[in-house]
Amino acid sequence: MAKVLLKGVSKEFGKVIAVKDFTLDIKDGEFIILVGPSGCGKTTTLRTIAGLEEASAGEIYIGDKLVNDVPPKNRDIAMVFQNYALYPHMNVYKNMSFGLRLRKVPKPEINKIVRRTADLLGIGELLDRKPKELSGGQRQRVALGRAIVRDPRVFLFDEPLSNLDAKLRIAMRAELLDLHQRLKTTTIYVTHDQLEAMTMGDRIVIMNEGVIQQVDTPQVVYDHPVNRYVAGFIGSPSMNFLSPTIVKENGNFYAADKDYKLKIPGDKAKLLKDYVDKEVVLGVRPEHIDTKATKRDHDPGGVFSASIWVVETLGSEKLVHIRSGEKYTLIARLDPHADIKTGETVEFVANMNLSHVFDKETEEIVF
């Protein structure tokens, strides 16, 4: 177990900058998630920590040791790959024990560790099988087992669940968390799935185009995104974005467009002084839109009418795509029993207390 520190790490491939000035302090035993769309540099960052790529600039510390020039095998890390990367010609036992055998661990010791780990993962019966005789979930466990037997100071996971079907993914997610709680090994986990990031991470690191956007706990990232990118990336369905203009009438601030005029709560309004008569980006999460008829405790200041375009019934909730004029589509997350029909025009309220305004140019958050 160890803390991991990255100081200004960059990685360039020729002229392409994959990771730019990446600084992150990962605490001992922390489960940290790097999340972002494909090509955002998250896997490159992980491979750089593993030592499979050389950092073009910056410093990487594992424990208190600078490891930039330490080969992967001496960094005391273990990595699980997206496609498992099991050795196809070796059976499960040999796959799991390969690293220990290379490190010249005594045979009885290897036997003990491998069997204990296999039992922990529920693959004790499969030790004689070859990878091709295993199902996806079993291969995933073997790959995990291969990492665990080494008892490394840091686990690196590169999208380990993305090849599994949806049901198995949820089960494995819980198992991984359980495993982390038991082993308490520092874990760096890469995924493009924001749901995985939200559910698993102590902290999540949202990356885009090689640059860290925000690092914080899932709830903080969800409630207080630092910019439009993070706001749109985290949450499913994602945040609704509108482009109203800020207008000031009788001392009140409104976010207004042709079809709506939403009142901005007083304490937030003062942050908008410089934006009067300017276009901004308004972000409203689906769960913060409701019909006026069933409004829970929404500020009645934000009422607008819109027509129901599509209704997705999920059982636990209804996702309603609503349109106002031809200009925009919003998604609202409504009560499953809400009485809503396609084509109707309904009055909606938006909870302006929990909505966000972003600067149109910089896309940074205003509140």
Place this chain on the structure above:
Amino acid sequence: MFKLRPFSKGLIYLILIIYSIGVFIPFLTLGLNSFKSLREIFLTPFSLPSYFRIENYAATWKQANLLIAYINSFTISIVSIFGILLTSSMIAYILARYDFPFRRILYLYIISGLVLPARLAIIPIYLLLRDLALLDTRIGLILVYIATGIPFSVFILKHFMEAVPVEIEDSARIDGASPWKIYSLIILPLCRPALVVVGIFNFVAIWNDFFFPLILINSRSKETIPLAISVFFGEYANQWHLLSTALWMATFPALLMFAILSKQFISGMTQGAIK
């Protein structure tokens, strides 16, 4: 698998059957003629022998000095193939996985050997072996075979190795494997089908080669089989019956080798590695 319509299936079978007969007949004729007398071969070339003259085999064995020739051919073929597999797989691995200046040029240089027949270079080869005092030695012949076997083998192996997922190697690196361990414990076992193909191909070529032993070997004690058999081609008359026997005996090990190793053409060796 593709589902074929009965007509296409029948057509494919017909073509394969005709082809098989075409391949099989020379073997059959050769086999039958190896039991006939010279006179019988000319009178009834395609019929069964009147009786099976086992003595042909004994005569051939003695006249052509076949025991020595077998030993020589086996030693030279096997050692050459191991040499080829070892050098080619190392070259192929480096070319497939490591990036260094002039990598592509080096690769093109090596596989240019595919287009240029080594026989064209017989004079420089002869002079080189003479200067190294390797003329009329088995090791000299082996070195020539290894050198001429490399282009094709590198070509096949490199493409095969490129298909091995890089993650497997990354994984081994993190597990603590050195480049040599990755090559010997991961890459080579995974490339077994390709190694077998390369091995068989080179074995057939080396086993049957007449040209290089003819030029580079002088002593009868170092003759390979094709060279030994050539005694049956007289200046004025060929001893066809003994030649048939000898050819049959020469072909048999290659056939056997192929039959044994063809089991190794297992496809999908990397299946299960990823996904």
